[in-house]
Amino acid sequence: MDDGTDAKDILDNKILPLRRGYIGVVNRSQRDIEGKKDIKQAQAAERKYFLSHPSYRHLAERAGTAFLQKTLNQQLTNHIREVLPSLRSKLEQQLTSMEAEVKEFKNLGMSGGREDKSARPRMMMQMVNRVTHDFEEMIEGGGDHVDTTTLSGGAKINTIFHFRFPGYLNEGRLDEKELRREIGFAIRNIHGVRSGLFTPDAAFEMTVKRQIETLAPPSMKCIQQVSTELHEVIMKCIDKIKNYPRLQAEIDNLVSDYLRECETICRDQIQQLVEVELSYINTNHDDFIGFNSTAKDETTKDVQNAGSESQLIKKGWLSTTNVGLTKGLSREYWFVLYTDALAWFKDESERDQKYYLTIDGVKMKDHEDDEEGGGLFGHRKFKIQLFHPNARYLFREYRELTMFAKDEDDMEDWRASFLRAGIYTHRSQVNMEDLEDEEHKPKFERLFEDPQLERQVEVIRTYVNSYMAIVRKTFKDIVPKHIMCLMVNKMKVFIEVELMPSLYGAGNPAELMEESEDEIRRRQELLGMYDACKEALKTISEVSAKTNSTPLPAPVANNSHHSSPSPNMNASRMPKSDSSQSMNQIQRTR
DSSP states (O other), X not given: OOTTOXXXXXXXXXXXXXXXXXXXXXXOOHHHHHTTOOHXXXXXXXXXXXXXXTTTGGGGGXXXXXXXXXXXXXXXXXXXXXXXXXXXXHHHHHHHHHHHHHHHHHHTTXXXXXXXXXXXXXXXXXXXXXXXXHHHHHHHOOSSOOOSSSOOTHHHHHHIIIIIXXXXXXXXXXXXXXXXXXXXXXXXXXXXXXXXXXXXXXXXXXXXXXXXXXXXXXXXXXXXXXXXXXXXXXXXXXGGGTTXXXXXXXXXXXXXXXXXXXXXXXXXXXXXXXXXXXXOOOXXXXXXXXXXXXXXXXXXXXXXXXXXXXXXXXXXXXXESOTTXXXXXXXXXEEEEESSEEEEESSTTOOSEEEEEEOTTOEXXXXXXXXXXXXXXXXXXXXXXXXXXXXXXXXXXXXXXXXXXXXXXXXXXXXXHHHHTTOOBOOOOOOTTGGGOTTXXXXXXXXXXXXXXXXXXXXXXXXXXXXXXXHHHHHHHHHHHHHIIIIXXXXXXXXXXXXXHHHXXXXXXXXXXXXXXXXXXXXXXXXXXXXXXXXXXXXXXXHHHHXXXXXXXXXXXXXXXXXXXXXXXXXXXXXXXXXXXXOOOOOOOO
């Protein structure tokens, strides 16, 4: 600065006040640089200058490069101490999340990223025990991790037993017209050229046997669905040991082979059950109405009374393209299915009812006819269609009601519910035109022009319905029991008792417990990160113990008189800030 001028007022924070004030320093001049004056000499000269200058002597302890360095270091320390609590919290959370897995690695002799191969048999036993526990939990229910989105495991099997399987049994039932037609042909063929005076028992037995044979496919379908669900449960259990691909593959092979054996045995048992039912038609069964007219009247009355009481079967959301919407658009409604009607509402509160449809005589289109493609909203393949076979209007001006489920499981549940309500799958009826060959075949209706034949058909139909109700009730009860005994329970015993010996017999445990390269790399990274987090927390504790923070100076009032310093004063000010940039650097050439 020129002689006779100084920056005393600026350094005293009087001209332009800053919260952290100003720190004056003396920079090396060009002459000092060219003379190769080192930093220590420059700092000593700077110190001497502030102590000897009359204007700066009073603030010599608050000026100079050393004081600037100390101030900036303290501000950095303050900032670090401010962020340390949140950083410590994040590190502790990360450490906690890794501790369980790190502890498992250490228990298995894998600390430090190195594996103790002698511990592999013990590791395999722990893995198998985990699979056994998870399988038991998913089948029997309970546990800490319960799926709240979809049914799986034991709950899914229960749904198959008590919800879908009864619907599958009803799916094969003939409607009354088809049943009468079948019985009529049987009676006429048994009588041959003679006109029978009595109702032939053989017609009843032949019709019942044909109906019993139709129970085998739905029973096999039930077995297949349970087997599929058991395999999915197994895959979910062994997915947790995917880090050991050889062990996972071996468990999958052993369990899948055993499941196929159990499925084969169960199918044979169910087929034998069908053969047992076919071997003897027990007309002396307590629930069979037989030729007891009183029992017949009471049974008919009970059926009518039971049918007069509407019972709830299912509720849920379905989409429909009917109900006054633009063609191609769909909207969701809350559908409620009863034993005698189908209603749908705006929402699940069931206050705003859109329509109430009686289901007497209503049929459901065959499943294969529903797979027409993606549709506008991508779910047409989950379609359910109801209609009247005689082309009557179903409701309003619509001849059919088209509904869409959200997925395949939901569609199967609804189809089973409709079957339980008596809405059976529509099957192609006998083409009456083919029966009207006037030269060779009489019309089907002519079979019932004989009143005696019509009475015989009605008697046989009543007996068939009564006996088949007994058989279906037996199948509903015994088929799930066979599946539980021969498949589910045997699978639990195999996994718990026989899986470990089978693994030892399949190969060397050390080979089965070979890890994948990805798992080895992941374990090493995890253990390294765990150690790094512990070291970081230790460093944070040391920093907190060995450093102190200083409070931020109080804000200054901006009451400067805006007077400019002497025009001869050569001073510069850093931009106003609350950081370490808030200082004044005064340049002086010496």
